[in-house]
Amino acid sequence: MPHDVGAGESAISPVASHLPGESGIWVLILGDLVIFTLFFATFTFYRGQSLALYTQSQHTLHQSFGALNTVLLLTSSLFVALAMNALRREADRTATGLLALAFCCGAGFLTVKYFEYGEKLRAGITLTTNEFYSFYYVLTGLHMIHVILGMGVLLFMCRGAWSGGRGPPRIVLMESGASFWHMVDILWVLIFPLLYLMK
Amino acid sequence: MFMIVFSVGWVVIARFLPPPSPNLTGLEVADFYRSNLFMIRLGLVLSQASLVFYLFWVASISSQLKRIEGASPILSETQLIGGAGGCAAILIACLVWGTVSFRPDRPPELTLMLNDLGWIIFTTTFAPFMTQDFAIAWAIFSDKSKSPIYPRWVAYFNIWTPLLFVPAGLILFFKTGPFAWNGILAFWIPLTIFFIWMIVMTVMTLKAMNRQTR
Amino acid sequence: MIIGSTRRVIILVWLILVLATCLSLWVGENQIPVTRIGLATSVVIALALIKIRLVMHYLMEVRTAPLVLRRVLDAWLALAGGAILSIYWLGEA
Numbered sequence: 409m410p411h412d413v414g415a416g417e418s419a420i421s422p423v424a425s426h427l428p429g430e431s432g433i434w435v436l437i438l439g440d441l442v443i444f445t446l447f448f449a450t451f452t453f454y455r456g457q458s459l460a461l462y463t464q465s466q467h468t469l470h471q472s473f474g475a476l477n478t479v480l481l482l483t484s485s486l487f488v489a490l491a492m493n494a495l496r497r498e499a500d501r502t503a504t505g506l507l508a509l510a511f512c513c514g515a516g517f518l519t520v521k522y523f524e525y526g527e528k529l530r531a532g533i534t535l536t537t538n539e540f541y542s543f544y545y546v547l548t549g550l551h552m553i554h555v556i557l558g559m560g561v562l563l564f565m566c567r568g569a570w571s572g573g574r575g576p577p578r579i580v581l582m583e584s585g586a587s588f589w590h591m592v593d594i595l596w597v598l599i600f601p602l603l604y605l606m607k
Numbered sequence: 608m609f610m611i612v613f614s615v616g617w618v619v620i621a622r623f624l625p626p627p628s629p630n631l632t633g634l635e636v637a638d639f640y641r642s643n644l645f646m647i648r649l650g651l652v653l654s655q656a657s658l659v660f661y662l663f664w665v666a667s668i669s670s671q672l673k674r675i676e677g678a679s680p681i682l683s684e685t686q687l688i689g690g691a692g693g694c695a696a697i698l699i700a701c702l703v704w705g706t707v708s709f710r711p712d713r714p715p716e717l718t719l720m721l722n723d724l725g726w727i728i729f730t731t732t733f734a735p736f737m738t739q740d741f742a743i744a745w746a747i748f749s750d751k752s753k754s755p756i757y758p759r760w761v762a763y764f765n766i767w768t769p770l771l772f773v774p775a776g777l778i779l780f781f782k783t784g785p786f787a788w789n790g791i792l793a794f795w796i797p798l799t800i801f802f803i804w805m806i807v808m809t810v811m812t813l814k815a816m817n818r819q820t821r
Numbered sequence: 822m823i824i825g826s827t828r829r830v831i832i833l834v835w836l837i838l839v840l841a842t843c844l845s846l847w848v849g850e851n852q853i854p855v856t857r858i859g860l861a862t863s864v865v866i867a868l869a870l871i872k873i874r875l876v877m878h879y880l881m882e883v884r885t886a887p888l889v890l891r892r893v894l895d896a897w898l899a900l901a902g903g904a905i906l907s908i909y910w911l912g913e914a
Contacts, residue, residue: 425885425886425887425888426882426885426886427886427887427890428881428882428883428886430759431760432758432759432760432761432762432763432764433763434890435760435763435764435767436763436764436766436767438893438897439764439767440767440770441897441901442897443771443796443800445897445900445901445904446791446792446796447792448901448904448905449904449905449908450785450791450792452904452905452908452909452912453908453912454784454785455909455912456908456909456911456912456913457912459912459913471846471849471850472846475842475843475846478842479839479842482835482838482839482842482876483835483839485835485876485880486831486832486835486880488880489826489831489879489880489881489882490828490831490832492882493826493827493828493831535777535780536780536781539784542780542781542784542785542786546774546777546786546792550770550773550774553770553773554770583882586881587881587882590876590877590880590881591881593876593880594873594876594877594881597869597872597873597876598869598873598901598905600842600869601845601849601865601866601868601869602866602905604849605845605846605848605849605850605862605865606849606862606865606866606909607849607853607858607861607862
């Protein structure tokens with residue numbers, strides 16, 4: 409396995425390439441990317457069938473909610489990347505703090521979603537109101553499951569960073585978690601323009 | 608073997624794939640059964656027979672998980688129960704469809720209801736399969752030995768599959784479109800993933816068994 | 822070889838990502854003449870694809886990953902972008 413080659417060494421290492429995380433996590437990441445792509449393609453296809461309905465329904469979404477959530481997730485990815493950097497410099501305390509900040513961004517994302525869903529539901533818009541909203545709820549809901557799962561991973565990473573310890577197995581585990589979180593971010597970066605901006 | 612026999616019975620002989628639309632009326636559903644009565648009955652019997660293989664398959668995964676767990680085999684037992692539950696769901700669905708085909712000249716509303724029942728049992732059941740997945744994943748993650756029974760990517764794979772069974776829960780809400788029981792996202796993708804999952808688990812379990820006997 | 826990116830690069834990339842988000846919001850929210858709608862959407866999708874590649878390379882540390890993974894992810898990105906855009910344009914036509 410390529411991942412345990414020099415993974416624990418600080419900054420400079422002789423290896424030519426380095427797989428972030430254990431190879432197994434990439435099965436999950438690539439699998440998820442492929443399936444979400446199928447969802448995106450299906451959405452775009454059905455959208456083409458009834459354009460008027462989709463554009464009209466899209467007007468009721470608040471772009472600012474979506475944009476705010478994008479920035480929150482991008483920022484959490486920033487914190488996770490900085491945390492990995494700190495871990496390699498063996499600055500465990502800093503890494504723990506950064507991971508906690510990333511977790512807070514995730515919590516912020518869920519809060520925004522709570523208000524967004526709440527507003528839609530109060531307006532009587534549900535899963536079955538029309539096809540656009542079906543996609544809206546399903547795509548964001550499925551993504552939200554990933555966010556919640558990812559926040560669990562971040563907590564786990566926080567504990568790992570706090571409790572210290574050195575060596576390749578630890579950093580590989582942390583990289584796996586980080587890669588999963590970045591994937592959650594990447595998915596939202598595509599969901600945002602598709603649902604909120606596509607005209 | 609389960610996959611082959613079930614596919615032959617359910618797809619080729621009974622022609623249940625692609626699924627009849629949930630939007631059909633009772634009369635149309637009755638016609639679907641009446642036009643192909645003998646083959647549907649035969650196919651459903653075969654589908655049921657294929658479940659014999661499914662149970663053996665589930666048990667052989669559990670016996671490998673038991674090797675990881677040793678004295679307290681909670682996860683392998685959970686996997687076993689999940690497999691039995693999943694099998695029961697498929698079995699009952701076949702029996703309900705069989706009931707429809709038993710008296711196709713019933714009033715159309717009854718035919719419609721039974722047909723709905725069969726399809727809803729078959730397509731929206733996700734909890735037992737999800738249980739199997741999570742039990743397998745958890746057991747593999749807990750395998751700390753130098754030569755693990757299953758490679759760790761199989762655990763990640765078993766986290767990926769249940770995430771995609773989730774849309775199957777949407778089937779109750781829709782009669783048309785991508786989330787209905789004949790839609791791409793709620794039916795075709797979970798079904799495809801279920802089959803990929805079975806193939807992967809079969810291959811990896813066979814490999815584990817070979818290493819065991821060696 | 823250095824694994825991951827330096828702090829400076831990470832923060833710079835994040836700034837670019839946030840700016841790109843604002844830009845796509847501006848493009849998406851503005852009142853666009855009907856003839857330009859397709860173009861605006863394509864720009865928004867393209868921006869998303871660029872953002873994803875930035876996240877993958879500089880935050881996810883894919884830039885220094887084995888060639889196979891980089892190729893696979895680029896192929897996915899091209900496929901996803903190509904599929905979404907081509908289906909979109911088919912729908913508009």
